[in-house]
Amino acid sequence: xxxxxxxxxxxxxxxxxxxxxxxxxxxxxxxxxxxxxxxxxxxxxxxxxxxxxxxxxxxxxxxxxxxxxxxxxxxxxxxxxxxxxxxxxxxxxxxxxxxxxxxxxxxxxxxxxxxxxxxxxxxxxxxxxxxxxxxxxxxxxxxxxxxxxxxxxxxxxxxxxxxxxxxxxxxxxxxxxxxxxxxxxxxxxxxx
Numbered sequence: 001x002x003x004x005x006x007x008x009x010x011x012x013x014x015x016x017x018x019x020x021x022x023x024x025x026x027x028x029x030x031x032x033x034x035x036x037x038x039x040x041x042x043x044x045x046x047x048x049x050x051x052x053x054x055x056x057x058x059x060x061x062x063x064x065x066x067x068x069x070x071x072x073x074x075x076x077x078x079x080x081x082x083x084x085x086x087x088x089x090x091x092x093x094x095x096x097x098x099x100x101x102x103x104x105x106x107x108x109x110x111x112x113x114x115x116x117x118x119x120x121x122x123x124x125x126x127x128x129x130x131x132x133x134x135x136x137x138x139x140x141x142x143x144x145x146x147x148x149x150x151x152x153x154x155x156x157x158x159x160x161x162x163x164x165x166x167x168x169x170x171x172x173x174x175x176x177x178x179x180x181x182x183x184x185x186x187x188x189x190x191x192x
Contacts, residue, residue, distance in 0.1 A: 059139030062132055066124060067140075075144040081119050083112035086144035095151045097180060098137055099159035101170065102128075108172030123169055130156040 064073075067085075071077055075086035085091045090112055091098060105123030109116050124133065130153040137156070141148035162183065170176040 058132065059135030059137070060143075062128065062136045063139050063143075066127070067136065070119075070121075075140065075146075077112075080115065080117070083110065083115070083117045085140050086146060088112050091140050092146050092148035094180070095137065095141075095148075095155055096159055097176065098141075099133065099151065099156050100163060100176060100179070102133055102137065103156070103159055104163050104166060105169035106172070106176065107169050108175070110173045121169070125160065125163070130154075130160060133160075 070082040071085050072082075075084060077084035083090070090101070090110075101121065103123055103125040106121045109118050111117075124136075128136065133156045134151050134153040137151040140146065141151065162179075170179075
């Protein structure tokens, strides 16, 4: 029973078992493989002040897991389907408005840099804590070409309180702007 085909099959099987054990028990060996690589591209890594570094590192990871597939690692969005986050007033402008969109999500028409988008953005109110939401907001407000001031978790908490009873996402920017105008102290930009 010691045919050459049998020996080759045994050798291949033994080789696969050794490879599988190495792959399982030595994960550092897989970190540079094309299929196992999950890092953010180098152009998405922006210099961060030391005071914000821990919060932004978490925000970058949360962005990579929850936002990057639609808005892309570069923040440029996806064609005419998902809007860009880089260099837009939606990200660098009113921080409360941005927090409300991230918490509640949005359907319907929204105009970003003159382009109308009608895709669906899910809300992350039940997935992210106030601190995690602030970390994501701080990442996108300081990544790429954006240079907006950081957002506090207190502002996110305020936004969450404002929509605590709301279930549905915003139905376009008109509904969101109407909601913001009806808030006490409306008309002033809500910054951190």
